[in-house]
Amino acid sequence: RKEVEQDPGPFNVPEGATVAFNCTYSNSASQSFFWYRQDCRKEPKLLMSVYSSGNEDGRFTAQLNRASQYISLLIRDSKLSDSATYLCVVGRGGFKTIFGAGTRLFVKA
Amino acid sequence: EAGVTQFPSHSVIEKGQTVTLRCDPISGHDNLYWYRRVMGKEIKFLLHFVKESKQDESGMPNNRFLAERTGGTYSTLKVQPAELEDSGVYFCASSRDRGPETQYFGPGTRLLVL
Numbered sequence: 001r002k003e004v005e006q007d008p009g010p011f012n013v014p015e016g017a018t019v020a021f022n023c024t025y026s027n028s029a030s031q032s033f034f035w036y037r038q039d040c041r042k043e044p045k046l047l048m049s050v051y052s053s054g055n056e057d058g059r060f061t062a063q064l065n066r067a068s069q070y071i072s073l074l075i076r077d078s079k080l081s082d083s084a085t086y087l088c089v090v091g092r093g094g095f096k097t098i099f100g101a102g103t104r105l106f107v108k109a
Numbered sequence: 110e111a112g113v114t115q116f117p118s119h120s121v122i123e124k125g126q127t128v129t130l131r132c133d134p135i136s137g138h139d140n141l142y143w144y145r146r147v148m149g150k151e152i153k154f155l156l157h158f159v160k161e162s163k164q165d166e167s168g169m170p171n172n173r174f175l176a177e178r179t180g181g182t183y184s185t186l187k188v189q190p191a192e193l194e195d196s197g198v199y200f201c202a203s204s205r206d207r208g209p210e211t212q213y214f215g216p217g218t219r220l221l222v223l
Contacts (some may be wrong), residue, residue, distance in 0.1 A: 046212070
């Protein structure tokens with residue numbers, strides 16, 4: 001079993017739709033949680049950190065449930081420019097990070 | 110501020126040859142990381158430097174991989190001899206502070222071993 005699991009998708013949604021991505025992690029000692037975005041043939045870029053209290057950045061909302069070892073990302077009012085692969089990333093403490101395989105999103109006009 | 114740069118952007122070599130990848134971190138970033146993504150798999154951590162010291166190299170796949178960061182500035186990752194399964198994208202990242210949320214990734218080196 002992978003340490004960080006994501007639905008690979010792809011998710012195909014129309015512009016304006018709301019889409020939710022889920023991620024589970026197996027190591028209960030994990031300490032930090034992130035969502036990254038990766039465009040085709042580009043490097044990953046940090047989208048947002050995820051906190052137990054939940055956090056929101058514009059159209060993006062991230063949630064963490066430590067008891068269920070579950071992380072989510074909600075994108076509201078999807079834009080064409082949101083098309084990318086979304087990577088769930090978990091930090092074990094220190095600097096080592098574990099990446100999920102990513103969920104591909106296609107937003108269509 | 111200039112970002113993380115990596116060289117070359119692409120490399121095609123034959124099995125058994127040697128390849129050296131270079132990473133130049135953002136100026137002032139003491140922390141430097143190497144990652145790898147092989148076809149169809151997730152990005153995997155290889156190792157982490159703080160200045161010139163290796164802090165964690167638990168992700169290095171085997172002794173054919175050698176990473177160095179002499180002087181604590183740029184880093185090199187040498188694969189010798191290269192095998193077919195080494196093909197993939199090698200990313201470098203750097204950060205000023207502790208914590209993965211401050212990492213900035215380079216554009217990656219795409220390595221193809223034939």
